[in-house]
Amino acid sequence: MGRSRYRIYENRSPHFLTCTIINWIPVFTRPDTAQIILDSLAFLQRERELRLYGYVILENHMHWIADADDLPHEIHSFKSYTAKMLVRYFEAHDATRMLDQFAFYKKHHKVDREHQIWEEGTHPQLLQNQEMLVQKLEYIHNNPVKRGYVDEPTYWRYSSARNYAGLPGLIEVFSDWA
Numbered sequence: 448m449g450r451s452r453y454r455i456y457e458n459r460s461p462h463f464l465t466c467t468i469i470n471w472i473p474v475f476t477r478p479d480t481a482q483i484i485l486d487s488l489a490f491l492q493r494e495r496e497l498r499l500y501g502y503v504i505l506e507n508h509m510h511w512i513a514d515a516d517d518l519p520h521e522i523h524s525f526k527s528y529t530a531k532m533l534v535r536y537f538e539a540h541d542a543t544r545m546l547d548q549f550a551f552y553k554k555h556h557k558v559d560r561e562h563q564i565w566e567e568g569t570h571p572q573l574l575q576n577q578e579m580l581v582q583k584l585e586y587i588h589n590n591p592v593k594r595g596y597v598d599e600p601t602y603w604r605y606s607s608a609r610n611y612a613g614l615p616g617l618i619e620v621f622s623d624w625a
Contacts, residue, residue, distance in 0.1 A: 455571050458518045461500055461624075463583040464569040466509050466526065470552040472545070473506040474533060474564070481605050483532045484509060487525055489618045497521050498621040500580065503587040504605035505594070510587040512574065522569055530564035580624065584611070 455462060468474045475481045481504050488511070491497035500512035515521045537545045549562035557563050574580045588611070591603035600608035610616035 455518050455573075457573055458516055459514050461498075461512050461514045461574040461580055462518060463572040463574055464511050464513065464522065466511075466569055467566040468507045469549060469563050469566055471507045472548050472552075474545075475504050475506050475509075475605070480533060480536060483529055483536065485605075485618050487529050487532075491515075491521055491525060492619065492621075495521055495524075499607075499618070500621050500624065501584045501587055501607040501611070502605075502620070503590050503603065503607070505590060505596075510583075510590065512580065512583055512587070518571075522571075526565045526569075530562075533564050534562050577624070 475484070484504055488497075488499055488502065492499055495515065497513055497515040497518075500514075502511040503509060513521070534546070534549070536542075537549075546562060549564060553560070553563035554567070572583075574583060584607075588600040588603075588606055588608035591597050591606065592600055597603050600606065601612045601614060604617065607616055607620045610620045611622060
């Protein structure tokens with residue numbers, strides 16, 4: 448799961464996670480690239496019993512809250528798969544500038560690949576109680592508002608804020624925790 452002092456010790460407890468694109472490159476400015484993330488999260492929910500409590504996807508990073516039987520493995524699978532799909536997407540769209548940046552900023556010890564999409568680690572934070580879960584959900588849902596992208600959390604398309612407001616979201620989230 449990367450070279451980090453942060454570890455996951457309680458798999459079936461919700462964790463607040465952050466995934467950042469290498470060098471903060473704006474990758475999720477196109478609906479197709481954000482869809483790669485959404486499809487992967489939906490797959491993990493459907494096939495791997497990952498519980499996704501909430502998420503937000505911004506142009507160069509994402510926050511999510513999840514738990515699973517083997518959360519470190521699911522995070523690794525998510526980042527590995529989405530990295531491959533994003534590289535394929537940029538190759539198919541002849542986005543050489545983007546690919547060149549992924550190659551340039553790749554860490555030297557990553558000798559098994561030509562590109563690096565994600566920064567290492569996810570800085571997992573165990574959410575020990577419902578109060579912490581609510582606080583982190585509010586944080587992720589308000590992230591686009593704080594950045595000045597939208598006036599209300601539910602206006603941001605790539606977020607679970609709509610799910611919690613009783614509106615249809617892009618993917619389902621596990622909200623039966625209250």
